[in-house]
Amino acid sequence: MKKISLILLALILSITLVGCEDQNDAPPVEDVNIIALKGPTAMGMVEMMDKEYAGYNFEIAASIDEVTPKVAKGEVDIAAVPANVASVLYNNTDKDVVVLAINTLGVLYICETGDSVKTIDDLSGKTIYASGKGATPEYALNYILEKAGISDDVNIEWKSEHSECVAAITSDKDAIAMLPQPFVTTAMMADPDIHVALDLNEEWEKLDGNALLTGVVIANAEFVKDNEKVIDEFLDRYNTSVEYVNSNLEGAAELIEKYDIVKKAVALKALPECNIVLITGERMKGLLNNYLTTLYDQNPKAIGGNMPSDDFYYGAD
Numbered sequence: 001m002k003k004i005s006l007i008l009l010a011l012i013l014s015i016t017l018v019g020c021e022d023q024n025d026a027p028p029v030e031d032v033n034i035i036a037l038k039g040p041t042a043m044g045m046v047e048m049m050d051k052e053y054a055g056y057n058f059e060i061a062a063s064i065d066e067v068t069p070k071v072a073k074g075e076v077d078i079a080a081v082p083a084n085v086a087s088v089l090y091n092n093t094d095k096d097v098v099v100l101a102i103n104t105l106g107v108l109y110i111c112e113t114g115d116s117v118k119t120i121d122d123l124s125g126k127t128i129y130a131s132g133k134g135a136t137p138e139y140a141l142n143y144i145l146e147k148a149g150i151s152d153d154v155n156i157e158w159k160s161e162h163s164e165c166v167a168a169i170t171s172d173k174d175a176i177a178m179l180p181q182p183f184v185t186t187a188m189m190a191d192p193d194i195h196v197a198l199d200l201n202e203e204w205e206k207l208d209g210n211a212l213l214t215g216v217v218i219a220n221a222e223f224v225k226d227n228e229k230v231i232d233e234f235l236d237r238y239n240t241s242v243e244y245v246n247s248n249l250e251g252a253a254e255l256i257e258k259y260d261i262v263k264k265a266v267a268l269k270a271l272p273e274c275n276i277v278l279i280t281g282e283r284m285k286g287l288l289n290n291y292l293t294t295l296y297d298q299n300p301k302a303i304g305g306n307m308p309s310d311d312f313y314y315g316a317d
Contacts, residue, residue, distance in 0.1 A: 078220075107201070131164065184273070213287060284316065
């Protein structure tokens with residue numbers, strides 16, 4: 001009996017130790033606070049949001065002004081932000097920000113109701129309603145206007161939200177607006193006379209030779225250091241969500257409306273033009289470094305004064 005008892009004890013200890021090893025290998029279960037802007041950056045997350053993974057707390061913000069203070073204060077662990085803002089936060093928080101992935105390519109367009117804009121030069125002497133001051137929209141537009149030599153001849157009236165630009169162009173038949181998707185589609189559905197006059201993503205590529213970047217996903221550097229498995233699992237789930245959104249438009253559009261990002265009808269038309277991606281590792285580093293270099297050469301303040309170091313890029317050598 002004594003021998004049998006010792007064998008049973010050894011078996012119990014073995015099972016307990018194996019269980020402990022499995023538990024240690026699994027990502028720790030804890031709250032992960034995630035914030036995204038209302039638009040393509042949030043749209044790419046909806047399948048993951050709907051899965052309601054344990055520990056994930058999602059918040060959708062209408063303006064970047066709601067996001068940056070929370071990142072700077074360490075109130076969120078992961079955030080989807082404009083590409084240049086990621087670098088600004090990195091420089092202003094003593095490198096306490098890591099970029100995990102590019103999640104949105106170019107989504108900016110010049111829209112009008114008339115027929116006066118055929119080329120960038122046609123914007124000379126015009127007023128453009130725009131939102132996104134201090135972020136990708138401002139610097140992308142400035143870069144394109146400067147290269148065309150007309151930046152001093154264009155008046156830009158900045159609004160706090162894209163929806164205000166939509167309101168401006170729908171109420172003023174002579175108005176011109178710079179809008180991102182899905183707000184382009186929202187405007188066109190509200191007024192059939194509104195149309196895309198210029199694709200600023202194409203204009204950027206003509207000048208820069210590379211894709212215009214809109215959004216990235218960043219994380220608190222300390223959180224990343226302490227929770228690499230959690231981060232890798234998040235990126236795997238995010239990639240699944242992006243693939244779902246790009247391949248299941250009907251289902252994705254329903255979820256986008258469910259989470260009050262835009263209406264289903266808008267999402268269905270806008271999704272193919274939203275350039276939702278998830279680019280990580282070396283490719284992410286190459287594209288983002290090139291984009292930030294272009295902005296830095298234009299205006300160092302656009303990226304926080306300095307080019308980020310290698311520790312800015314998660315999963316890249």
